[in-house]
Amino acid sequence: MSIKKQERAAGEFGALDLGAAAASYRNYLNTFQIDAPLAASFINRVLAEGPMQLPPRVARLFEQAVKAAVQLSPFDPDILHIGGQTGLFPNIETVRKVLLATNPEPQVYEEVRHALFKHHAEDIRKICQGMLTRHPMAVVFADLLLRVDLYEGRAPDPLLQRFQCPRVLAPLWEKRRFDHFATMGDDANALPLWERVAPLAQGDSFTLSRAAELWRRQGDLDTCLELYAQAQALDPLTTPYALRMQALRQPLVPNHALVQEKSVCICLYSFNKAQMLGETLESLAGCQIGPARILVLLNGCSDHSREVVARARERFPHNALDILDLPVNVGAPAARNWLLSQPAVQQSEYVAFLDDDVYLQPDWLAHFLTVAEADPRIGNVGCKVVFPGEHALLQYLYRHVSVCTEQAIRVSLPTPYLQYDIGLYDVVRETRVVMGCQHLLRVAALKDAPWFDIRYSPSQIDDTDHDLQLCLAGWKVWYCGTVTCVHRQNSGTSVRSALNWAGQGNVMGNDVKFYYKWLEHWQALRALDSVGCTALAQAE
Structure with a gap:
């Protein structure tokens, strides 16, 4: 079965x-x-x-x-x-x-449970609501409705207040509700449930980890660490528990002096997103970036993006801000290369790339520089990326090469499915790939990977490909989870992206290009597995 x-x-x-x-x-x-x-x-x-x-x-x-x-x-x-x-x-x-x-209608349940939330969430919701209205004890439909609520970042549907859970399942349903609130970081609703849920949670590492972060947010670090220790004892194979405990005991302390000491060039490129670009520059203006130079490439823009950037200059009285105009949209990889070729970048120690649709953490540069300066072989530092919203859904964390044979080459998933940012990934660790919407490259590393590959134009996979180039050249890629980037992504294949069929075709085409580009190097890529996994396996 x-x-x-x-x-x-x-x-x-x-x-x-x-x-x-x-x-x-x-x-x-x-x-x-x-x-x-x-x-x-x-x-x-x-x-x-x-x-x-x-x-x-x-x-x-x-x-x-x-x-x-x-x-x-x-x-x-x-x-x-x-x-x-x-x-x-x-x-x-x-x-x-x-x-x-x-379960009053098993056939209906089998049909709707297989439907993708991304395309059919509202239809699934209506079916579950109708079923629970007619059959208030239908547990599987109540559970499915709560999963749709989680996908959409909502509190439980009001109809679930009338759900008549069978008595034998009541404690399990209570824990299910706690998990829903704690997963989204909804402390106000999760906390009152914990006392009743705690006994049942003792054998569940997932509930324990959610409770750990719940208590951390309440300022009780001792209880947080105790709950994480219980989760790790139940599931010692899940490395993030150990990494999170280590980060809580020895948190990264950013060296803010590096922002003034290191020469940094911050680069953005944009195509007809005047309003978003302006909001991104406004967010950047609220950050501690020291004397960093700013380059904005307008990638064939036909809207009023230039006026938006020109007005933004007044927000950066202590920074040089240059505008580069291109007559046509050359795509993301070529735009990155154009920026990298500028003397201001070549003369800097670091270059940061920002997408034109992000909200930034004010002290992000200090965190990135602190991580990069810890090891001269670190060539790229990236961060945790989330979707906007009251409850921040994880969009991108980090990746490694997951499958590498002569028949298939794939990188791993960028996040676990449908998990919110509760703090579990607020860690600093080596990886192979970070997201290109906000990252910091060491300019010295670019001698070994000078360009982003234009075969991936107009976008998608070029940043993944470039990180792998760096790794194969002996440079390191690090994830800095103490920095959070809010990314209003409308491209890519993420759970909430607004990609149309043409865009989906471009991503699939780039997957094919990626495979054939790296096919002759598949054995070298295969060595780039999840960092530390080999050592962990030997220790088991």
């Missing part, structure tokens, strides 16, 4: 033999706190082998995936069935029977 879920990594795991799939899953555990779809995908890959004695390392990962899936999807009948079959949750069949008994 397989788990039917919205599977993101199914194709990746399915393209690998069992040992390689296990190694890829282990890499994810070293990178992120696993989400339900990815755990389900790995479970399906293992089950596809049929009855067999799993190697000890694969068996341990399979057990972790099953536990994670059950913890994250406690009202999914298929996942609970797997949990019961494995013997890891011997009493879970009772929960599953209640779910099946209270």
Whole structure:
């Protein structure tokens, strides 16, 4: 039996033999706190082998995936069935029977649970609302409605106040509600639930980690660390718990003097986004950037972007701000190269790139320079990127090479699925790829990777490709999670992007270009796995 879920990594795991799939899953555990779809995908890959004695390392990962899936999807009948079959949750069949008994229309449920929230969230909501109106004890539809609420960053739908949860499942539903609020960082609603939820959370590393950050935000660091220690003891394979505890005990202290001491050139390029560009420059003006020079390239703009940038000069009385006009839009990679070729950049120690649709943390440059100056081989520093909104959904963290064979070359996912910024990734760590909407390059490193590849025009993947060039040349890429960039992304393939079919075609085309560019170097790329994963595996 397989788990039917919205599977993101199914194709990746399915393209690998069992040992390689296990190694890829282990890499994810070293990178992120696993989400339900990815755990389900790995479970399906293992089950596809049929009855067999799993190697000890694969068996341990399979057990972790099953536990994670059950913890994250406690009202999914298929996942609970797997949990019961494995013997890891011997009493879970009772929960599953209640779910099946209270599901009034299984066929409808099977159809809507497979629909993508990105395209059908409102339709799913209406179906669940209608079902709960007619059948107020329909647990699976209540759970699905709450998942749509999480996707849209909402408090629970008002209709859920009338949901009549079966008594035997009431404690589990209470924990489900706590997880919803704590996942979004909604402390006002999460805190009152914790006392009742705490006993049930003792066996759930995900709930414990959410509670840890909840107590950190209340100023109780000791309780936060205690809860994280419990989560790590339950799930020692998930590296982010250990990294977060280390960061909490020894937080990064930015050296603000570096902003004055180091020569930095800050570069932006834009195409017909006058209002957004103006708001980005306004945000930049509120930052501590010292004497940094600012270059703004107008990439064939036909709107009033030039006037917006010219007016912004008055916001930077202590900084030189130059405008570069291009008669046509040459695309993102060529625009970056044009800026990199400027004498002001070549004469600087560092060059920072900012997208034209971001809101910036005021002390971002001090954090980036502190990380970069810690090691002369660090060639690029990036940050945590979130979507705008009251509850900040993670958009991009960091990536590594996840699959690298002669048949397929892929980088890992940029974030776990549908996780909000509660603090878990406020860490500093080495990686392979960071997002290009806000990052700091060491100019000396550019001698080994001087240009962004114009074959990826007009956009997408060029920053990923450039980071891998740096890594293969011996430079390091670091993620600085103490800096948060709010990115109003309307391109790319993220969960909330507004990419049309033509844009999707461009991304797919660039994926093909990426594969064929790196095919002859696939063995070198393969060595760029998740940083530290090999050492961790040897220590297990």
